[in-house]
Amino acid sequence: MSNSDAGSPAPVVNFDKLVQRLDDAITALDESRAFAKPGKLPRLFDTVRRVLLQPGGSVAIQERAEWIEKAGVFWGTDWADPSILLPSLTTHSLQSPYADTVIIEALSELRLLAVARGDYLHESVSAEQAHHYLTQVLAINLNMLFGESGEAEREQGKLALISRGVVQHVAKQIGYEHVIDRLIEEIWRILQQRPIQVNSVRQMITQIALCRVDPNVDLGGAGQGAERLISSLYGPTQACREDPGIPVYEERLQSMDSGALQSEATGFARSMHDTGLVSPYHAAFVSYILEKQDSMLTEALGLSSTGRDCLLCYKDLVHELIREGVFPETAQGLYGLALLLERGILYQPPVAPALWRQARLSICAEARERIQLAYGYQPQPKAWLIQGVLNMLGQPLGVGQGNNPTCQSARALSMWAYNDPDYLLQMVAWAARDNEIIMHFEGQPVSSAASRGGVASEVTLDLDPVSLVVVPHLDRIYAEMGRMCINRPGDPHEWVNPEFHGWSAGRGFRINVDVATGQLEDLETFLRHFYASYHPYYNGNQPLIHPQPAGVAVTDSAARFIGWHAITILRVTLDPEDTMRVYFYNPNNDSGQNWGDDVVVSTAGKGERFGEASLTFEQFASRLYIFHFDPLERGEPAEVGVDELERVIGRVHRSWGRDRLPAEVLQAEPPREG
Amino acid sequence: MSEQKFDSSKGYVALLGWSLNAIEAADKFDRRYVVVAPDWAETYCQEHDIPYVPWNFERLNDRSVEIAQTLKDMGVDVAIPLFEETVEWAGAINSVLMDQPKLFGQSLLLRDKALMKRRAQLGGIRVGIFEEAHDKEDVVRFLKRVNQTLLKLDGDPNDPIHLKAFDKAGCLGHRVIRTPDEVDTIPEEEFPVLMESHLDGWEFAVEAWVHNGKIAFLNISEYVTLGYSVFVPATPDLEYYREQITREIEKLIKTFDIEFGFIHPEYFVTSDSTMYFGEVAYRPPGFKVFELLERAYGFNAYQALIMTFDPKTTEEEVKAFFPKEVVDAKGYAGCFGVYPRRRVVSKLEMPEETENHEYFESHELTAPMEETVTKRTAFGTHWGLLYFFGEDPYVMRDLLKHQEELDFYV
Incomplete structure (x- = not known):
């Protein structure tokens, strides 16, 4: 810091x-x-900004943190209650182009630093909590500690100096060792969900690696756990342990005997399945053996007997896909390929020919441009798209919506990849080759080319290659279908969801919110019906057949309503502790979220498969507001126990339903004690 | 939340108009107060427990006496105008509250720039040449006549004339006209206007608190550039005229028969030390001079306002309240109104030389809402103020002047 700035x-x-x-x-x-405090804030904010631009500014603010907070700077904001603050939101505010947002976040961090150091006895947060929070803030904003400045920071101008200065000041006082270990945990937590998009994870790992070799950073004993992560990217096997570079590694391959190659193959496969990350050396290796010893592919992909069978049946296709799609830059596609083979979906008759089409697809200029903008010019857009297709088919639950309000489209892609892979491949072909997708809404064609615009004004580039090309089309079609329902009473998802996602989405529809007023409506019947449709104890022990679209009311860690969100219900079954759980897919990029009131979405350790999120049935029901069912299979409302129902309803009323109680409910319920 | 503890032996005041700074000052002061403001303020007042009476000042009809009666029934002793638009309301209300009908007439006089000049002339106060204009022809005629009087020949550059709205505060609607062509740029709806000859000289403003017909505190505000910048106290060069200015203000108080409250007149002093009266307002000045005074002297100018309006205030309290002019000031406080200089702007960017100057205190500029800057007609409204404070009046003056050459919006 001292020399850079x-x-x-x-x-x-x-x-x-x-x-x-x-x-x-x-x-x-x-x-x-x-009543006059808001009028005094601009002057304080601006002065703080100027102080923070000076060397020693963070110290000056930290020393006054208690005074500043007690003067009322956080009144009426989320920052007033530090116990509900989410570390993950700090990145956004610290990188904001708005000075006031950066300043209030900086003030809050420095206040918590004073608390963590024991200089400020805060009434609602302890020194340990503050320390823990700041550690997470540092982990998430590690790029401000070490990284190069990105586009966001360029936009920010001088404000970026403030954010960096504050983060660096906090790191110095908290200690780097806490940050690194916490970051490593965080990376593992994300990797357990096996996302398709791993760019940010790669960046974080790279930063840790740089940090470990930087003589100016004293990590103490920290960062040991990063070994497996760093090696998975930069040296997963014996022959590339010291990250020699691809050309040197390729030379070494030339002189290896089959025993050495064999051990390289298993080394790569072990590392890949361990982390879900693929090293560029792995791609170089696979390309090499494809020419000389293709029998080793099974080991290099770490396949089980299922995957191996599939590979042997469709050897030419797999080779073609590797030759056209796997390069050091697109190495991640190997992981998708391995899982795709394991899923056995190549045995569905249309899938293999559709992949042949994919391998030779000519891509229209618009799709090329998007891929090149996001991923660069090397290799060809076609290779990126093949990588994307392999990953999406191999990791259908790893689809993320990026920083876009397009959860519906991401959910559709994931659902098709999971359930209807050849349909997904058709969509990719239409979007990438023809730059147009046509779907039908109740018999009427809806074209993405003729649409008046999607839900998202602009779809960002932080997406996997398939989403990058297909989502802009899906989003427009989705919005168009919504427009076609404008004059219908009720919620448009009732008609749009089945038409948009496909025949397997139930035509039956239930919602527990009155669309016109936003008030809760007939919550009890809604829940009884949900139990009857989905809960194995009430639906005749019928496991869910097709993944079903559903809507949840997402709440923050203080259980306050944030927004409506599209998810997919995948399975309902007993977890390892014999509790009934709903396993679902969340198109959000990180499913592990705290929805408040003890509802914490689990992503691992409760019987989840890669990419699944889960909640107990009760907790899930308490955030659900829309579900679909097959109207022909509709049973009687379930005889759910009063206690269980009350618990669920209580959770609704304590969280997103707090301000949605219809008047008669308030009258019907006598005030309870306590 | 109002946390006020008032002294019941002192007066009960009504603040006419919505000013958060005034309300806060009142809440911290020892007079019972009530805010009279349009009904959009109601929720805010209820939420924060601020004493409040709704009144729509734009509505003038035969029910207007109601507000005076309401306040009288509440036991209010005096109404204090906070804005130009509430000056005659205060006059009307006070004439009822105090049973002094002349207060209403006085307030009308203070609201009309043409009437006020005539009255000043009658009182033996020097004013420039002025006239009312009802249309563009009047303006052209006045411009020609003024320049003929100045013995200019055809083709000589004209001396400018000033056009001002009759009843608006400060620089609102103030235009400078030099040629007959420029007359065409005046929109019809601005008429009628007051026209004045241009006086080459030094323009300044005075803030004077009056109690029992005598000056309780007199501040001279130095304009660096009219419409841009002002600071208090003035430089010694202008303070040199304090004696003379005090006599002028006494004349003004007598002429307008002002017994209490606060006046804010503007003057010119020409190179031969002659004072010309410009106009006078019976309400707090714009451009945050009250805030500057608090910064320089430490007393709250709104509380001073309340005190000098309150009929129950004693001589002793007034004496004890005010510091001694100039000598008691801790330094010089100034402010500068920013106008964007470019036609198209995208963001606010404080020049480093301003921000890093040791006199610079704070600013209240906000990011631009629109990219295209509306062309300034007349003097317009600034986009926000910069505040400065320091020890040397000349550094202050030059610093404020220098700001005019900087871009704050780029």
Whole structure:
């Protein structure tokens, strides 16, 4: 830090005077009447901003943290209650182009630092909690500690200096060792969900690797656990242990005997299945053996007997896909290929020919441009798209929506990849080759080319190659279908969901919110019906056949309503502890979320498969607001126990349903004690 | 939340108009108060427990007496205008509350720039040449006549004339006209206007608190550039005229028969030390001079306002409240109004030289809402103020002047 930023803060500033101004601004806020406090904030914020731009600014603010908070700077904001703050949101605010957002976040961090250091006894957060929180903040904002500045920071201008300065100051006081270990845990937690998009994970691992070799950073004993992560990218086997570079590695391959090659193959496969990450050396290796010893492919992909059978049946196709799609840059496709083979979906008659089409697909200019913008010019867009297809078919639950409001489209892609792979391949072909997708809504064709625009004004580039090409089309079609329902009473998902996702989405539809008023509606019948349709104890022990679209009310860690969100219900079954759980897919990029009121979505350790999220049936039911069912199979409302029902309803009323109680419910319920 | 503890032996005041700074000052002061404001303020007042009476000042009809009666029934002693638009309301209400019908007439006088000049002339106060204009022809005629009087020949550059709305505060609607062509740029709806000859000289403003017909505190505000910047106290060069200015203000108080409250007149002093009266307002000045005074002297100017309006205030309290002019100031406080200089702007960017200057205190600029800057007609409204504070009046003056050459919006 000391040499990188030297000279940028103008030295002419009289720091003592500036701090005096700061004290004046805090005093003005402190002595102000509550109703007039908002008017005093701009001056304080601007002064804090100037102080933080100076060397020693963070210290000056940290010393005054208690005074600043008690003066009322956080009143009426989320920051007022530090116990509900989410570390993951700090990145967004610290990288904001708006000075006030950066400043209030910086103030909050420095306040918690004062708490963590024991200088400030806070009434709602302990020193340990503050320390824990800051550790996570550091882990998530590690790029501000070490990384190069990105586009977001360029947009931010001088504000980026403040964010970096504050994060670096916090790191110095908290200690780097805490950050690194926490970051490693975080990476493992994400990898357990086996996302398709692993760019940010790769970046984080790269940063840890850089940090470990940087003599200026004292990691203490930390960072040992990063070994497996770093090696999975930069040296998973004996012959590339020291990250020699692809050309050197290829030379080494030339001189290896079959025993050595064999051990390379198993080394790659073990590392890949261990982390879900694929090293570029792995791609170089596979390309090499494809020419000389293709029998080793089974080991190199780490296949079981199922996958091996499939590989042997469709050897030419697999070779073609590797030759056209697997390069060091697109190495991640190997993991998708391995899982695709394991799933046995090549045995479905249309899938193999559809993949042949994919391997030779000519890609239209628009799709090329998007892929090149996101991934660069090397290798060809076609290779990226093949990688994307392999990963999507291999990891259908690893699809993420990126930073886009397009959960519906991501869910559809995931559902097709899971359930209807040749249909997905058809969609990819239409979008990538023809730049148009046509779906039908109640018999009427809906074209993505003729649409007036999607839900998202612009689909960002932080997506896997398939989503990158297909989502803009799906999003427009989805929005268009919504427009075709404008004059119908009720919620448009009732008609749009089955038409959009396919025949297997149930035509029966239930919602527990009155669309016109936003109030809860007939919650009890809704729940009884949900139990009757999905809960094995009430539906004749029938496992769910097709994944079903559903809608949840997402709440934050304080159980406050955030928004409606599309998910897929995949399975309902007993977990290892014999509790009934709903396993579902969440198109959000990280499913592990705290929805408040003890509802914490689990992603591993409760019987989840890769990419699945899960909640107990009761907890899930308490956040559900839309589900589909087969109207012909509709049973009687389930005789769910009163206690269980009350628990679920209680959870609804304590969270997103808090402000949605219809008047008669309030009257019908006598005030309870406690 | 109002946390006020008031002294019941002192007066009960009504603040006319919505000003959060004034309300807060009142809440921290020892007079019982009530805010009279349009009904959009109601929720806010209820939420924060601020004493409040709804009133729509734009509605003038035969029910207007109701507000005076309401306040009288509440036991209010005096109404204090916070904005130009509430000056005659205060006059009307106070004439009822205090049973002094002349207060209403006085307030009308103070609301109309043409009437006020005539009254000043009658009181023996020097004013420039002025006239009312009802249409563009009047303006052209006045421009020609003023320049003929100045013995200009055809082709000589004209001396400009100033056009001002009769009843608007400060620089709103203020235009400078130099040629007959420019007259065409005046929209019809701005008429009628007041026209004045241009006086080459030094323009300044005075803030004077009046109690029992005498000056309780007199501040001279130095304009660096009219419409851009002001600071208090003034430089010694302008304070040199304090004696003379005080006599002028006493004349003004007598002419307008002002017994209490606060006046905010503007003057020119020409190179031969002659004072010309510009106009006078019976309400707090714009451009946050009250805030500057608090910064420089430490007293709250709104509380001073409340005190000098309150009929129950004693001589002793007034004496004890105010500091001694100039000598008691801790430094010089100034502010600068920012106007974007470019036609198209995308963001707010404080120049480093301003931000890092040791006199710079804070700013209240916000990011631009629109990219295209509306062309400034007349003097317009600034986009926000910068505040400065320091020890040397000349550094302050030059610093404020220099800001005019900087871009804050790029």
